[in-house]
Amino acid sequence: MYERRNSMDETALLAAEIAELKKHRNAVVLAHSYQVGDVQDIADFVGDSLGLSREAAATDADVIVFAGVNFMAETAAILNPTKTVLIPDPKAGCSLSDTVSARDVLRWRSEHPNGLVVSYVNTTAEVKALSDICVTSANAVKVVESLDRDRDLLFLPDMFLGEYVKQQTGREMDIWLGECHVHAGIGEQELSDRISSFPDAEFLIHPECGCGSSCLYLKPDAKIFSTEGMVNYAQSSSKKEFVVATEVGIIHRLNKKTYGKRFIPVKESAVCQYMKMNTLEKIRDSLRSNTHVVRVDDDIAAKARRAIDAMLAVV
Numbered sequence: 001m002y003e004r005r006n007s008m009d010e011t012a013l014l015a016a017e018i019a020e021l022k023k024h025r026n027a028v029v030l031a032h033s034y035q036v037g038d039v040q041d042i043a044d045f046v047g048d049s050l051g052l053s054r055e056a057a058a059t060d061a062d063v064i065v066f067a068g069v070n071f072m073a074e075t076a077a078i079l080n081p082t083k084t085v086l087i088p089d090p091k092a093g094c095s096l097s098d099t100v101s102a103r104d105v106l107r108w109r110s111e112h113p114n115g116l117v118v119s120y121v122n123t124t125a126e127v128k129a130l131s132d133i134c135v136t137s138a139n140a141v142k143v144v145e146s147l148d149r150d151r152d153l154l155f156l157p158d159m160f161l162g163e164y165v166k167q168q169t170g171r172e173m174d175i176w177l178g179e180c181h182v183h184a185g186i187g188e189q190e191l192s193d194r195i196s197s198f199p200d201a202e203f204l205i206h207p208e209c210g211c212g213s214s215c216l217y218l219k220p221d222a223k224i225f226s227t228e229g230m231v232n233y234a235q236s237s238s239k240k241e242f243v244v245a246t247e248v249g250i251i252h253r254l255n256k257k258t259y260g261k262r263f264i265p266v267k268e269s270a271v272c273q274y275m276k277m278n279t280l281e282k283i284r285d286s287l288r289s290n291t292h293v294v295r296v297d298d299d300i301a302a303k304a305r306r307a308i309d310a311m312l313a314v315v
Contacts, residue, residue: 014280015042021287027063029283030055032072033227034249034275039067042280046253048228049075049121050136053308056080065286066294067278069094073294074125078301078308085294088282092274094122096208099178100157102126108154108174115152118144118173119307122180123157125296128304134311137161137207138226141168143314160184164207164224182272183208186245190267191218194243198264202239204230206246211266231257247272 019042021027030052031043040046045055049072056064056076063084066073071094073087105117105127119131120140128134135143144165147153153171155162157178166173183206191211195203195218203222205211211218225233227250234242234254244250245266254263286292296304 011038011280014038014284017284018042018280018287021284025063025287026061027065027287028059028061029065029067030076031067031278032069032249032275033231033253034247034272035067035278036249036276037252038280039278039283040249040252040256042283043067048136048138048226050138050226051228052076053079053121053136053312057312059083063287065283067283068092069097069272069274070294071097071122071124074296075121075128075308077294077296078125078128078305081298081301084290086286086290087292087294088279088286089277090292092277094180094274095182096120096122096158096178096180097124097127100127100176102130104176105130105154105156112152112154112174115154116147118147118153118155120156120158120161121308121311125300125304127156128307129300130303131307132310133314134307136226136311138228139311139314140165140207143311144169144171144173146314147171158208160210161207179210180208180272182247182270184210186267186270187211188218191245194264194266195219198241198243201241201243201264202237203243204233204245206230209245209266211245230254234258234261234263246270247275249275 028044031039031046057079064076065086066076069092077085117131119128119134121134121136153173155173156176159175159177162175186209188211203219205222205224207224241262243264248265248270251263
């Protein structure tokens with residue numbers, strides 16, 4: 001089993017404690033679709049990076065508990081400088097955001113003084129602060145299409161998403177050679193095995209996956225979607241069986257959002273250990289004790305917000 005579950009009694013008790021604490025503190029819980037099912041079930045909003053960014057920017061809560069990873073909580077703090085943002089487990093990092101540093105961006109900018117830096121939201125606040133615009137997997141194509149074609153582009157940090165955007169837009173750009181260890185581990189062999197086992201299923205592929213380019217010839221009718229795109233498509237599709245290539249936490253949400261449909265992960269072991277660090281106990285404790293407050297330096301936050309706002313203005 002890819003997620004730890006409390007007993008039903010434990011879960012109900014923790015959920016009730018969290019609900020009472022949220023009411024007392026005027027708090028909301030935002031959770032990414034890769035969180036464990038128990039956390040998704042008690043969240044006020046569950047979504048992908050774009051949806052969570054929008055929700056963080058719009059909330060009137062005094063306290064935001066961000067059940068995700070560090071860069072997501074930082075984004076919420078940047079968008080809400082007067083609010084308290086908590087992360088249940090401060091060790092919830094991201095292998096993808098760790099692949100690029102502010103120093104790397106400064107080096108590229110020195111070589112391309114007229115260039116534009118396009119940063120996936122899976123980056124640190126320091127990297128966002130040196131970027132011209134941010135993107136998510138849901139809007140990366142649209143954002144890149146909106147940019148001046150006479151300027152050099154650096155797309156970072158995910159090389160698989162970058163290649164997908166390059167194919168869709170026909171835009172030449174430098175692509176940073178970073179990857180999410182979970183998505184990169186979903187490759188051609190896993191895709192091929194599932195095609196053989198489920199020939200009639202609809203295939204939903206996240207653009208961060210290492211199998212993305214293989215889809216062009218192994219499964220040309222596969223749908224390339226962000227996590228939110230997967231949920232929306234599965235709800236509207238007449239198909240009853242889907243093979244899903246992304247972190248397995250999305251399966252819980254897909255099952256909740258649809259009825260009478262079956263979802264098979266391309267790779268059962270596609271688990272992000274960082275996402276799974278957040279638990280009901282940690283959410284309760286964070287709300288109860290106001291622990292793990294997320295803070296971003298004011299100057300960095302102001303510069304990073306410009307890149308985030310530029311993204312939100314496009315979609």
